[in-house]
Amino acid sequence: MFESVDDVIARLAAQKYICSRRIGTVVYLAVHLEKPILIEGPAGVGKTELAKVLAGALGLDLIRLQCYEGLDEAKALYEWEYAKQLLYTQILKDKITEIVGGAVSLKEAVDRIAREDDVFFSDRFILPRPLLRSIRSPQRTVLLIDEIDKADTEFEAFLLEVLSDFTVSVPELGTLRAKHIPIVILTSNNAREMSDALKRRCLHLYIDFPPAAQELEIVRLKVPGISEALAGQVVDAVQRLRKLDLKKAPSISETLDWAKTLTLLNVERLDETVVNDTLSTILKYEGDIRKGHEELKAYIEKRKATAGSGVADEKEFLH
Amino acid sequence: MDAKIIEFTGLLRENGLRVSIAEHLDALRAVACLGCRDRELFKSTLRATMVKRAVDLPVYDELFDLYFSGLGQAIRQSATALMGALQLGEAEFQALMDRLAEVLDELGITLSELAQALLQHDAGRLEKLLRQAARASGVERIQRAFQEGRYSHSTAQHLGLGALSEELQQLRSQIGHASLSQEEAQALQQFVDRRLQDLNDLIKHAVRLEVEKHDQLLRERRHLTNLAEKSFYYLSEEEIRRMKEAVAKLAQRLKNVVVIRRRKAKRGKFDVKDTLRKNLQYGGVPFRIQFDRRVRDKPQVVILCDVSDSVRNVSRFMLQFVYSLQDLYSRVRSFIFVSELGEITQLFKESEISDAIDQALTGSVINVFAHSDFGRTFRQFHRDYLAAVSKKTTVIVLGDARNNYNVPQEWVLRDIRLRAKQVIWLNPESRPTWGFGDSEMDRYQPFCDVVEECRNLNQLYRVIDRLVS
Numbered sequence: 208m209f210e211s212v213d214d215v216i217a218r219l220a221a222q223k224y225i226c227s228r229r230i231g232t233v234v235y236l237a238v239h240l241e242k243p244i245l246i247e248g249p250a251g252v253g254k255t256e257l258a259k260v261l262a263g264a265l266g267l268d269l270i271r272l273q274c275y276e277g278l279d280e281a282k283a284l285y286e287w288e289y290a291k292q293l294l295y296t297q298i299l300k301d302k303i304t305e306i307v308g309g310a311v312s313l314k315e316a317v318d319r320i321a322r323e324d325d326v327f328f329s330d331r332f333i334l335p336r337p338l339l340r341s342i343r344s345p346q347r348t349v350l351l352i353d354e355i356d357k358a359d360t361e362f363e364a365f366l367l368e369v370l371s372d373f374t375v376s377v378p379e380l381g382t383l384r385a386k387h388i389p390i391v392i393l394t395s396n397n398a399r400e401m402s403d404a405l406k407r408r409c410l411h412l413y414i415d416f417p418p419a420a421q422e423l424e425i426v427r428l429k430v431p432g433i434s435e436a437l438a439g440q441v442v443d444a445v446q447r448l449r450k451l452d453l454k455k456a457p458s459i460s461e462t463l464d465w466a467k468t469l470t471l472l473n474v475e476r477l478d479e480t481v482v483n484d485t486l487s488t489i490l491k492y493e494g495d496i497r498k499g500h501e502e503l504k505a506y507i508e509k510r511k512a513t514a515g516s517g518v519a520d521e522k523e524f525l526h
Numbered sequence: 527m528d529a530k531i532i533e534f535t536g537l538l539r540e541n542g543l544r545v546s547i548a549e550h551l552d553a554l555r556a557v558a559c560l561g562c563r564d565r566e567l568f569k570s571t572l573r574a575t576m577v578k579r580a581v582d583l584p585v586y587d588e589l590f591d592l593y594f595s596g597l598g599q600a601i602r603q604s605a606t607a608l609m610g611a612l613q614l615g616e617a618e619f620q621a622l623m624d625r626l627a628e629v630l631d632e633l634g635i636t637l638s639e640l641a642q643a644l645l646q647h648d649a650g651r652l653e654k655l656l657r658q659a660a661r662a663s664g665v666e667r668i669q670r671a672f673q674e675g676r677y678s679h680s681t682a683q684h685l686g687l688g689a690l691s692e693e694l695q696q697l698r699s700q701i702g703h704a705s706l707s708q709e710e711a712q713a714l715q716q717f718v719d720r721r722l723q724d725l726n727d728l729i730k731h732a733v734r735l736e737v738e739k740h741d742q743l744l745r746e747r748r749h750l751t752n753l754a755e756k757s758f759y760y761l762s763e764e765e766i767r768r769m770k771e772a773v774a775k776l777a778q779r780l781k782n783v784v785v786i787r788r789r790k791a792k793r794g795k796f797d798v799k800d801t802l803r804k805n806l807q808y809g810g811v812p813f814r815i816q817f818d819r820r821v822r823d824k825p826q827v828v829i830l831c832d833v834s835d836s837v838r839n840v841s842r843f844m845l846q847f848v849y850s851l852q853d854l855y856s857r858v859r860s861f862i863f864v865s866e867l868g869e870i871t872q873l874f875k876e877s878e879i880s881d882a883i884d885q886a887l888t889g890s891v892i893n894v895f896a897h898s899d900f901g902r903t904f905r906q907f908h909r910d911y912l913a914a915v916s917k918k919t920t921v922i923v924l925g926d927a928r929n930n931y932n933v934p935q936e937w938v939l940r941d942i943r944l945r946a947k948q949v950i951w952l953n954p955e956s957r958p959t960w961g962f963g964d965s966e967m968d969r970y971q972p973f974c975d976v977v978e979e980c981r982n983l984n985q986l987y988r989v990i991d992r993l994v995s
Contacts, residue, residue, distance in 0.1 A: 228567065233574040236559065236575070411577060412574060413580050
C-alpha cells in the first residue's frame with residue numbers, strides 16, 4: 208500500500224497519471240481508512256481513469272460496474288443460472304427418478320428432493336456479477352462503480368448496504384463477507400444529486416479541470432512526440448475555450464485528442480487553417496464551434512502580434 | 527487538535543453544511559492518520575471527509591481560512607508590525623525578548639500565562655487564550671456589526687485585561703528600578719507598552735473574525751431562499767441574473783423528478799405474450815414476468831405570454847422554464863403579445879435560451895411599448911393559430927388581464943377551451959386585485975380550467991410541476 212501522500216502521487220505519476228495533492232490525499236485516506244471515494248466533476252477530467260491507474264499502481268485487479276438506468280441487483284450482484292439449473296435437471300432426470308423412486312407418498316418424494324436442493328443452489332450455479340466478484344475475490348481489488356448517477360435511486364439505496372459493511376446476503380447461501388475490503392471508487396457526472404446517505408459513507412473528491420501548468424504536464428506526458436511550443440499553445444487555447452460559455456467545455460481527454468491529432472498532422476504551431484480543420488476534435492456542438500472559432504482567431508492574432516515583435520519568441524517557436 | 531476540529535465542525539454546521547456524526551468521526555480518524563502538520567494536506571483531509579457537495583466547497587474554503595489562520599495570522603502580523611515600528615530585525619527582536627526574560631529571571635518575577643504568551647510572542651498559546659475568552663463572552667451570539675464593541679469589551683474582561691495591564695504596569699516600574707542602562711530599560715518598557723496595545727487590537731480582531739464567520743456565509747444562503755419567494759415585480763438587475771440560475775437549477779431538478787415518475791408509471795399490466803417469449807430460454811417456465819409498457823402522452827403546450835412592462839419578468843422565467851424542460855413536452859409553441867401577437871417558437875430553436883428571451887423582450891418580434899390589448903391579441907390568435915390547438919394541447923395564458931378598457935373578446939377563450947385539453951391562466955397580480963380597474967380577470971376566469979396566482983418562483987414551479995406530470 209501507500210506510505211505517504213507523496214508516495215501516492217509518485218506512483219500514480221509512474222502510471223502516467225498526474226494528480227494534485229488534493230487527489231493524492233483523498234486516495235491515501237481511502238486506502239488507509241478503507242472508505243469508498245465518491246468522485247464528482249465534469250465529464251472527461253479523468254475520474255474513471257483514476258480508478259484504473261490506482262489499480263495499476265497497487266497491482267490489483269480492477270472490477271468495473273457500469274451503471275445505467277434500470278440496473279438492478281441481478282446485474283450488479285449475482286444471479287442464479289436458471290438455464291444451467293434446468294439443463295442439469297434434464298440431464299440428471301434418471302438420477303432424480305432414482306432418488307424419488309422408493310417414495311410411497313407425494314410428501315415423502317418432496318422431502319427427498321428437498322434434501323438435495325442445496326445442490327442446485329450452490330456456488331456451481333451462481334453467476335457472480337461485479338459486486339459479488341469483488342467481495343469474494345481472494346485478494347484486494349479495486350471496485351469501480353462508474354456513473355452512479357445514471358442508476359436509479361433504489362439501486363443507490365441497495366449499494367449503501369454493500370458499501371457500509373461489505374457483506375452480501377444470498378438467501379440460499381447465507382451471508383458472504385468480504386475477505387479483503389475492496390478499494391471502492393464511485394464516479395458521478397452530476398446528472399442528479401446523490402443521496403446524503405451515500406455521501407456520508409464516502410470520501411468526497413471533486414475533480415475540476417486542471418490549471419494550465421498541470422494540463423501542460425499531462426499533455427507532455429501523454430503525447431510524447433509533441434513539441435514544447437505546440438503543447439503550450441494547445442493548452443493555452445483550451446484553457447481559453449473553457450472560459451467561454453459553451454454547451455460542453457473541452458475536457459482533458461479532448462485536449463489530448465487534439466494534441467495527438469495535431470502531432471499526427473505534423474503541425475508546428477496553431478494557425479487559423481489548422482484550427483479550422485481540427486476544432487471539431489475538442490468542440491462537439493455547432494454553436495460551440497462557432498464561438499470557439501472566433502475566440503481562437505483572436506487568440507492567434509494576438510499571438511502573432513507578440514511573436515512578430517520579438518525575435519526571442521520566434522526562436523522559441525523554432526525549437 | 528481534536529477540540530479544534532470539533533469546534534470547526536460546529537462552525538460548518540452553523541453555516542448550513544450538513545456534517546453528520548459519522549463524517550465527523552471520519553474526519554478525526556483521517557487527521558489522526560495524516561496528521562495536521564501540512565496545512566494544505568490538512569485542508570484537503572477535512573474537505574474529503576466532511577464536505578460532500580460541490581456547492582459547499584467555496585463556503586468550506588472560506589471558513590477554513592477564517593478559522594484556521596484568521597487569528598493566528600493576525601497575531602503574527604502584529605508582531606511583524608511591532609518589529610517594523612521598533613525598527614528591529616527578526617534576530618534583534620528575538621534578542622530583545624530574550625533580554626526581557628533574563629531581566630525577569632534576575633528580578634525573580636513570574637508572569638501570568640497571558641503576559642508570558644504576549645511578551646514571549648507565543649502565538650499558539652496567545653491564540654488559544656484569546657479564543658477561550660471570546661467563547662466565554664458568548665461572541666457566537668453576535669448578530670450585528672455594531673455589537674462588536676460590546677463583545678470586545680466582554681472578551682477583554684474574560685481575558686483579564688485589567689489584571690494584565692496592572693501586572694505590566696508593575697513590571698515597567700520594576701524594570702525602571704532594576705540595574706539596567708537607561709537605554710535598555712527604555713527599550714524594554716517601550717516593548718511592554720506596545721505589546722499591551724497590540725493585545726487590545728487583537729481582541730477586536732478576534733471578535734470581528736467571529737462576526738465574519740457567522741454572518742457573511744449565511745447571508746448568501748438566505749438570499750437564495752428569499753429569492754424564490756420574492757415577487758417578480760421587484761427584481762433588480764442582479765436578482766434577475768441570479769434568478770436565471772435558480773430557474774435553471776429548478777428546471778433540472780424537476781426534470782429528474784419527472785423522468786423517474788414517468789418511468790415508474792410506465793409499468794402496466796401483465797403481458798402474456800411477451801412473458802412467454804422471454805421465457806422460452808428457460809423451457810417455457812415463467813421465471814421472468816413481463817409487464818405492459820404504458821405509453822403516456824407528453825403534454826403539448828401553447829403559451830401566450832404578456833410581455834408588457836408589468837409582467838415581463840414572469841414571462842421571462844416562464845419561458846426559460848418551459849424551454850429548459852423542452853424534452854418533457856412533445857411540442858411547445860410560444861407566443862408573446864402586448865397589443866399584437868408574435869410567435870417566438872422559431873426564435874427559441876435557433877438561438878440560445880437567454881439570448882432568445884432577451885431578443886423577444888426587447889422588441890425585435892413585436893412592439894413591446896404599446897398598451898396591452900388582450901381582446902385584439904386573442905382575435906389574432908383565433909384567426910391565425912387556432913389550428914395549433916388540438917385535443918392534447920394545454921394552453922397557458924400568462925398575463926395580468928389589464929386590458930386598458932379595450933374589448934375583452936372572451937369568446938375566443940371559450941372557443942380555445944372547446945378545442946384544447948385545458949386552459950390555464952397565470953396571473954402575476956395578487957388575487958384581491960383581480961377584477962378591479964381595467965382588470966378583466968372576472969370575464970376570462972369562467973373560460974379557464976385553472977386560474978392561478980403566480981407571483982414568485984415557488985408558485986411558478988408548482989404550476990409547471992403540475993403541468994408536466
